[in-house]
Amino acid sequence: MDPNKKYRFDTDLAHFGEDQKHQGAVIPPIYQNSLFVFDTMESLLDNMYNNPGGPPHHYSRVSNPTLELLEKKVAHFEGGEACKVFAAGMTAVTMAIMSQVKSGDHVVTVDGIYGPAKVLLTSYLARFGVECTIVDGRDTQAIIDACKPNTKLIYLESPTSITFRLQDVPAVAQFARSRGIVTIIDSTYNTPIHMKPLDMGVDIVVHSLTKYYGGHSNATGGAIISSKKIIDNIIMNEVLMMGALLGPFQSWLFTQGSRTIKIRLKEHEKNANTIARWLEQQPQVKVVHHLGLESFAQREVFQSTMKGSSGLFSFETHSQDKAEVMEFCNRLKLFGRGISWGGFESLVVAQHVQPMDYAEPSWFIRLFIGMEDVEDLKEDISAALKAFK
Ligand SMILES: Cc1ncc(COP(=O)(O)O)c(C=O)c1O
Known part of the structure; x- marks a missing residue:
């Protein structure tokens, strides 16, 4: 240089x-x-x-x-x-x-x-x-x-x-x-x-x-x-x-x-957008909290303050049954059950939290979308969603 x-x-x-x-x-x-x-x-x-x-x-x-x-x-x-x-x-x-x-x-x-x-x-x-x-x-x-x-x-x-x-x-x-x-x-x-x-x-x-x-x-x-x-x-x-x-x-x-942060971030973002869009169409899913979605509640703030989203998002299901949430997570084969994120590998973590505007706690399932093929990830999630009766 x-x-x-x-x-x-x-x-x-x-x-x-x-x-x-x-x-x-x-x-x-x-x-x-x-x-x-x-x-x-x-x-x-x-x-x-x-x-x-x-x-x-x-x-x-x-x-x-x-x-x-x-x-x-x-x-x-x-x-x-x-x-x-x-x-x-x-x-x-x-x-x-x-x-x-x-x-x-x-x-x-x-x-x-x-x-x-x-x-x-x-x-x-x-x-x-x-x-x-x-x-x-x-x-x-x-x-x-x-x-x-x-x-x-x-x-x-x-x-x-x-x-x-x-x-x-x-x-x-x-x-x-x-x-x-x-x-x-x-x-x-x-x-x-x-x-x-x-x-x-x-x-x-x-x-x-x-x-x-x-x-x-x-x-x-x-x-x-x-x-x-x-x-x-x-x-x-x-x-x-x-x-x-x-x-x-x-x-x-x-x-x-x-040195490679930009190309990795863009790949995570692309894969997460694809999965999040598909996930919000699934009948078991109540809402997907992903910045990259057209349906994201604060889309204007997102567009005015950020240049893009990334590989991390959460979703809530209609069912709030703890056993079913655990079963969903446990059935996943390509998502490791683990905290942290940002690596090459897909991860899942479920947390029972109560945002200030919620009357009661809700299960938020957070996915980190890694570098795997999105079709394989969709098939994995699709099979695991059967955990919800
Ligand atoms: C948003 C955010 N900030 C800070 C931290 C803490 O980072 P570290 O685990 O490297 O201490 C984490 C870890 O998960 C995080 O998700």
Whole structure:
């Protein structure tokens, strides 16, 4: 690559940040080191106290060249100034939130966010005097109305896990900016291919790299992308004290995944659209919650905030019989019964949840559509649907 030339997105996906020569190696090597030595004591001390995030790097609890390459790429794809990568998506979520709140602060979030993030905001942080209000995120005015003078943070996830509900991200970000409230969004579902929240005015983006960045279900990881000021602050506080960064080998795997993320995402999206359209015609199915469907309830918000959907959606059946729901899941042969998603393989998980506007809990069956042939997947689902009497 010519370091002085600005390339287009797809070229960047393949090559961005790889301007160092490593003896001609096409794939940059893994720096599997805990520490790095310096020529002089003065330069080590200067690095430790004035530039702990590197480069150059002095200690892998804080930074490492293999992580740095992935961080450069992820920051660039997201349109952010800087990035830090962590041992899991939840580590990134936790570090990002902890970096913004203190005792006495109030947080607003939306109904349906990823379970452990909800636990962190509503019960764990309550131990430290942080209060949280949950509202129906489809209603921007409800988010605005929930804000108080001490609201420090609005935490978003669009679409929400399991229920697939959207927020009007630019509208919320604009309001938050006008009030000096920080916004964080979990954009794992979207990836930077389908949404660029920083361009919409969001302050901090978090990702579970475990999902689409990885793409092969072989590592967990997370990323925070934001301004250099915010990331430097996280390095000087949360990272210095807690570490919890991604390991060099995992970083190397996610760098591999980042090169093919776009073509994989498009394939998942195409397959999921086909299956979701077919599934909503099946008599056992009450509703399919998939962003890519013409019938999707928030189609306008989807079209105005995202460039596409992806391989993940849920559906509810007319039958709410637990034994039948379990039997459906157990009959599937091509869908693994497992959490997580974003890899090459199809997955199913059933969850009994009660969205704020539901009178009672309902079974949401979430499918992740992998790289298998859609006709084989349809036949598999079709056979399993016979579990519903
Ligand atoms: C939307 C979303 N955010 C965050 C996470 C947490 O990521 P990790 O499992 O890498 O900690 C998940 C995991 O399933 C997720 O689905």
